Amino acid sequence: MVTRQQGPRRGWTPSLSASTAVMILPADSLVKYDSPVVVSRNSAETKSSKARHLRPSPGPQTFTGPVPSPPKAKSPVGDSNKEQTEEILNAILPPREWTADGQLWTQPVASTPCTRMDVVNLQAQLDLKLQQGQARETGICTVRRELYTQCFDELIRQVTINCAERGLLLLRVRDEIRMTLAAYQTLYESSLAFGMRKALQAEQGKSDTEKQIADLEEQKRDLERQVNEQKAKCEAIEKREAERRHVEEKKHMEEIQFLKSTNHQLKAQVEDIISYKK
Template structure:
């Protein structure tokens, strides 16, 4: 028989429920497991017979077993087509059991090299098993107290699950923002490069236009000088011509006097 994973929770000896998994009905799973009849090949010895209890005590014990099974469901596993069920133990715990539980917890924490601080799934699993064992011990003595501890356990697990979901969503959000920032950085660098290229082209265009303006101004200045020189020469020519005509006119008019 292959036992299930070792847990800090105390369980009874496993019992054989069905020898043929194909013939087992879903209703058989909900039935309370009973010890297998003694056979020559039975892997598990029969558990010791319990003493008969009074009707009130038997009813209370049955109710306690039902509450224990609802809080800590029985473990099931198959081997060679046979279904084995192991229910949580209903034996009351003693002071020695609590001391042994603490020692076993410390031993497994050291054996599995659990972290002492920070987030550690191994430490969380072992402490969860230890808390379940404490709930089992308390439930046997007081079912109401065990049910209240169950509410506390479920609330703690729900809170941890909420924080885990929040952590995962925040990590995913951070990754998205980082990718967006990286992509935005690449786009911004590309845009900067394009703007710098455009700036160089505009500067080149401005320099060309400045050179053209200087050439145009230079030609305009030269043309102005030429026009002024020509205009001055024409004025001088016209003045000389006017003077000659005036002299001729005076020469023609003078004899008649």
């Protein structure tokens, strides 16, 4: 039984079931791959295969039927071009590998030429996976970015099969795009960290400023209290001095009246004395 993991991501997590031997294939991708093949087996099967190789081979077999015709010779130029194309494809898109049931499986990218129908199907699969993954139409979306990355890799594969040089040039374009995105991501992370530092500094400065404001308000209240006390003292002094001045004025008026009456009496006595002498 083969179990596929559906999802927009290209990574996979190999795992084994404890009850049944289940081969878990990598997550489905828009890149077209060949059928998976076994690269290595477990230790027991490796030992048995070595033992089979050590056994003596049986004697020559005799064929009673007609002798089969020799295979047709293949073109060495075509084989070399195909091998070169496969090497370039494996360098651009490395084969996927995973372990299942103690066996190492590998799955290289397909090297069969593509047709117009393959491109139409690729577009339909892209639209379907965008809808299934609920990718955002605008803004930052990891699902949409991953799917378009897979679509671009599939286009590179299709172009490389027809023209290896064009595929390598598209590989440079893809690497440049990834490097630019990585630079923007690094810039975003650094700016985010800078913003966080500034926010923390602002928060710390805010607390210090609030503490300074509280101290200044306390000083203001203390100064206002001192001003009120001084005003109260000033009013008390003014009131006391006004009362003292009123008392002094009254005393002064009494002295003036006393002196006037005394002067009047003395004047009258002097006039009496003068009139008496005459």
